[in-house]
Amino acid sequence: MLNTMKRKLDxxxxxxxxxxxxxxxxxxxxxxxxxxxxxxVDTEHGPYNPETTARxxxxxxxxxxxxxxxxxxxxxxSMLRNLDIGAKGLIVPCVETVDEVKKxxxxxxxxxxxxxxYFKARSAGYGxxxxxxxxxxxxxxxxxxxxxxxxxxxxxxxxxxxxxxxxEGVDGIFxxxxxxxxxxxxxxxxxxxxxxxxxxxxxxxxxxxxKYSFIxxxxxxxxxxxxxxGYQGVAVGMDAGFLIASVKSAVNEIME
Numbered sequence: 033m034l035n036t037m038k039r040k041l042d043x044x045x046x047x048x049x050x051x052x053x054x055x056x057x058x059x060x061x062x063x064x065x066x067x068x069x070x071x072x073v074d075t076e077h078g079p080y081n082p083e084t085t086a087r088x089x090x091x092x093x094x095x096x097x098x099x100x101x102x103x104x105x106x107x108x109x110s111m112l113r114n115l116d117i118g119a120k121g122l123i124v125p126c127v128e129t130v131d132e133v134k135k136x137x138x139x140x141x142x143x144x145x146x147x148x149x150y151f152k153a154r155s156a157g158y159g160x161x162x163x164x165x166x167x168x169x170x171x172x173x174x175x176x177x178x179x180x181x182x183x184x185x186x187x188x189x190x191x192x193x194x195x196x197x198x199x200e201g202v203d204g205i206f207x208x209x210x211x212x213x214x215x216x217x218x219x220x221x222x223x224x225x226x227x228x229x230x231x232x233x234x235x236x237x238x239x240x241x242x243k244y245s246f247i248x249x250x251x252x253x254x255x256x257x258x259x260x261x262g263y264q265g266v267a268v269g270m271d272a273g274f275l276i277a278s279v280k281s282a283v284n285e286i287m288e
Contacts, residue, residue: 033118033120033155033156033161033163033173033174033177033178034177035098035120035121035177035178035179036069036096036098037049037069037070037098037120037121037265038098038120038177038179040069041244041264041265046259046264046265046266047069047070047264047265047266048067048068048069048070048255048265048266048267048268049068049069049070049071049072049098049100049265049266049267049268050063050068050071050072050267050268050269050270050271050274051071051072051074051102051248051267051269051270051271052071052072052073052074052078052088052270052271053074053077053078053270053271053272054271054272054275055078055079055080055084057087057088057090057091058091059271060088060091060092060095060097061091061094061095063095063097063271064091064092064094064095064096064097065095068097069097069098069265070097070098070099070100070120070121070265070267071088071092071097071098071099071100071271072100072101072102072123072267073085073088073089073099073100073101073102073119074102074270075101075102075103075104075110075114076102076103076104076105076125077102082113082114082117085101085114085117085119086117086118086154089117089118089119090118093118098120098121099118099119099120099121100119100120100121100122100123100179100181101114101119101121101122101123102122102123102124102125102183103122103123103124103125105125105126106124106126106127106132106135106136108139108149110122111124111136111139111140111148112139112140112148112149112151115140115148115155115174115178116151116153116154116155117153117154117155118153118154118155119178120177120178120179121178121179121180121181121203122140122178122179122180122181123181123182123183123206123246124136124180124181124182124183125183125185125208126183126185126186127182127183127184127185127186127188127189127196128186128188128189129188129192130192130195130196130199133182133196133199133202134199136180136182136202137180137199137200137201137202140178140180140201141174141175141180141201142170142171142174142175143171145175145200145201146175146201148174152164152170155174156170175201179203179204179244180201180202180203180204181202181203181204181205181206181244181246182196182202182205182206183205183206183207183208184205184206184207184208184212184234185207185208185210185211185212185215186211186212186215187215187216190212190215190216190230190233190234193205193233193234193237194237194240196237197237197238197240197241197243198241202243203243203244204238204243204244204245204246204265205234205237205238205243205244205245205246206246206247206248206265206267207231207234207245207246207247207248207263208248209222209227209231209247209248209249210248212227212230213227216230222254231247231261232261235261235262235263239262244264244265245262245263245264245265246263246264246265246266246267247263247265247266247267248266248267248268249266249267249268249269250268250269251268251269252268255268
């Protein structure tokens with residue numbers, strides 16, 4: 033269950049992805065031919081359940097895309113089901129407290145790091161893959177290759193970011209800039225010094241604890257800027273937005 037995106041990060045390379053909203057295995061496969069490193073299947077805002085997410089994950093594996101899932105909520109079922117169907121990482125929205133994050137570790141990591149419920153589903157070849165045949169190796173592989181990434185989009189998470197990033201079992205952080213700016217009382221004011229200071233604080237906390245740093249970006253220019261700042265992973269836009277922009281461009285070029 034090699035996590036190719038994680039390998040790139042560990043080699044010091046930046047990774048680029050997008051949010052997956054269109055809900056088709058064909059779209060997943062198509063995105064695999066673009067050079068993207070990962071997709072985020074959005075079960076928080078999207079209409080997807082574990083059955084559909086499993087199909088998207090299979091399609092992504094065909095084209096060596098890493099599948100991250102933004103889970104529906106902070107709950108044990110949301111964590112377990114998405115890991116068991118093969119997600120290589122979980123992005124968890126609406127995190128506020130250190131105690132919440134400790135529960136996320138408990139649910140998503142096997143012993144000795146957490147208390148994830150034991151199960152060998154499709155990600156383990158239903159027990160037939162070599163790494164799954166020895167229990168200790170299975171636990172070590174899952175803990176290493178599947179990422180737990182809380183989302184920093186609340187003031188509560190920001191205020192606790194140093195402690196959250198220090199927790200064993202937390203692999204990184206994903207910044208939701210719109211909700212974070214709203215929480216700070218400066219909606220979408222991304223040039224505001226208060227917002228910039230928040231981004232710097234999050235990035236420093238991640239670096240100080242050797243954790244991965246991800247962030248959402250609306251366009252190519254801001255994505256490049258986030259990489260220049262030091263963020264290692266950027267999710268730029270969403271697949272539906274790329275489709276609309278491409279078709280609009282073609283229509284305008286043809287009909288002008």
